[in-house]
Amino acid sequence: PALKREDRIIRNLRSLIKKTSVLHKRCKNPDARPSKLVEFNDEQVVIDNGTVTVRNPSVVVEEVEEEEKPAGENCCGADTYHLCPSESCDRVFLKISATLTKHALKCHISEEKVLEKTFVWTKHKCTLCLRQIQFLQHYKDHMKLHGTALQHFCYHLECKQRFSTLQDLKDHVKTHQPFRPQCSVTDCEKIFSSAQGLYDHEWRHYIPAPQKEELELGPSRQVKESEEAPW
Known part of the structure; x- marks a missing residue:
């Protein structure tokens, strides 16, 4: 029978921890952390809100160094790992990083929830064409234009x-x-003489109504209204 998503996540978590332990072991950096292998039972794993937490894991130190460095977020002995934001995916990652973002956009670029997460992770930037985008809906519409095997498109x-x-x-x-x-x-169907001209125009389609009204009024209208106020 096919594994449930939770079981696939736990399987992938074990694989990630094992892989990371091997990478630490091969690392030639003298300042690197000792290689660690986390042991746990399935019952110790909590999957919630995009994270996978291992409660009270047993940590086996495979290589002992004179002084153990404090745990970092990228250490395989960390308790918390991160899930791909797609509800159909079971991939697990050490941290929210470029690797996780790249996977999410490559495999799930058409999913609303995924784009809501990557919009925050990338600090409102399209990682494919490096364009800064102010509003979430604009980001969603823009990223969906990238949603084919050939992700880079011409605006001409x-x-x-x-x-x-x-x-x-x-x-x-x-x-x-x-x-x-x-x-x-x-x-x-407006046409521009440069990409920057297009960018300066396009975001205005997504301005929230109150902010849009404020922009259309302009400073002179706002001053006039304040002058007419009874106080």
Whole structure:
């Protein structure tokens, strides 16, 4: 019978700990931590809110050094590990890192929950085209444009070409003379003379209503209203 997700997570956790222990053992860095192997029963594992915690693990020190360094978050003897944010996935990671983010976006880029997490982890940045994005919904829509085998796409007017690397895309963009990027938002067909011009425009589609109204009023209107106030 197929394993339940919880059982697959525990299996992957054991595999991760074993793999990390071997890497520590092979490490030539004199300042590296001693190699550790964590032993635990399935009942000691708690899976909750994106983390996997091993309660009261037994730690076997395989290589003894004169002075043991304090535990770090990347040490395989740590109690807490991190799950891929996709509810369909059972991958376990040592910490929230570029490795976890890369996996999540490569395998689950179309999932809302995954994008909500990676938006925070990357500090509002698209790790594929390195573009800073202010609003979550804009980030979700943008990342879904990357959601094919060839993740890098061209913004140029009516150009449908896609590429496997950012460098290939950059080389391609140079063939458009002049480069005329077009807004990708539905029902908006505005065209710009530079990528920065497009970026400065596109985010405005996602401004929350109260903030949008404030921007449209402008400083002069706001001053006028304050002057008319009875106090």
